[in-house]
Amino acid sequence: MQKKVYFYATCLGTAAMQKMVLNSIKLLRAADVEVVFKKDQTCCGQPSYNTGYFNDTKKIALYNAEVFQGDLPIVIPSGSCGGMMSHDYLELFKDDVNYEKIKQFSSRVIELSQYLDAIGFKPVDKGEKIKVTWHSNCHALRVQKSIESNKKLLTSLSNVEVVYLEHEEECCGFGGTFSVKEPEISNAMAKAKVEDIIKSGASAVISADGGCLLNIAGTLSKLGYKDVKAYHLYDFLSARINGEKL
Template sequence: MSPLSSAPANATRVAPPLEAARSYPAKPADVYLFGTCVIDVFFPGAGMDAIRLLEREGIRVHFPQAQSCCGQPAYTSGYTDEAREVARAQLALFAGDWPVVIPSGSCAGMFRHHYFELFKDEPETLQQVASLSARTFELAEFLLEVCKVRFEHTGAPVRLALHTSCSARREMNTHLHGRALLAQLAGVERVEHDHESECCGFGGSFSVRMPEISGAMVQDKTAALKGSGAAEVVSADCGCLLNINGCFEKQGDTLRGEHLASFLLRRTTSASTGGVR
């Protein structure tokens, strides 16, 4: 069993609260990448940039081709049986001992926390769930805490705003990991913006079921981002980027957000690997 697989095999409750300390073993030679359905369909470049960032740190990245959704849209919409079957397929694909790196905090939170609830009545499956949970990392978290990256900024100075998915920041502390990575970059000024901790209105199926409320929320979010004076917007979650960028486009604004992986690959070198770009 992997040294990362520390959760008890007979766990029957949701994962420990975020305050619980996690141990980070040495940087592995191999990882899985779970690309997420939103990245696969709408932001494939962000997925490729995440792979390149990991490879730049000397890690071999494995991408099971049969992967699909984490099951979160069905789960949060009340379709528990359907979500369980989607989740069961992912458990089978990521059954090895390698860490699973996910460039989305909300999907990582589904793996790490909510699969326990989905399979609480299947004791025979909970060992797989516990192993996957212990091996799951959001991309920024993995780069910071496991790879111990040291990035150096390249290019002109820039003012940017960081948007993090509301579920990702509450379940995975994604905002802290993103801030810490950006703080390494001397040429980057991260600006605070109003409504930073609030939802952009996407919420997966929420934006379809309640479009008026979702639309009002993303209007507030884009107004706050524009009002911050940031020249660029980055996020660690492509679901949010899909909603925010769509609103910018509808408003006729030229400001666009990009995934944190794409920004880091484009604007940094890695001092931890001898400056390889």
């Protein structure tokens, strides 16, 4: 696989998780990958798509196709955004004259762990022993199908014990606009997810989705579980291979 890529930071990455963006790029650099960062990149369009604004979403998709021209892989540290761009775009444009253009773009989209797995990246764990659990993001699980490669990276860390949640694949209640439209249901789902995390006995929960992590971390704090941390997979992985404390 080509070892020069475009890096797509995502909205949450640029707005709330800049450290995760930098750590993701550091991981690619550690794997001897040349990274091209387009400063005029924008949203994948998932919020407008999920709300039914399909024509507006098409404009965003076509903009992205113009920004990321060529044949380089487009690496994304989010299965949610990855699923939108690699799969949902195709559904959005299935009867559109721009379908082939979008198909070429979508075929190059790959989630970061999937890319690292494809090029044979093997992380060396330099961190202390720790027990963690894992949350599977819905869109990554069912659309981008990047959870297997996420877990492969996490479980390859020699000093990390991974214990799985009883209800690992159940939604945390974020769901983008769902958490705004249905706050009471969302809050109940987040509480159930946190109870599952606490029951696992892990000292940290890891996920590869920014929205889920913001929701879970906020609920952990609100319920008083301040000793249980929530880490993005790529922040966690970068710290482990560099022997750094989070």
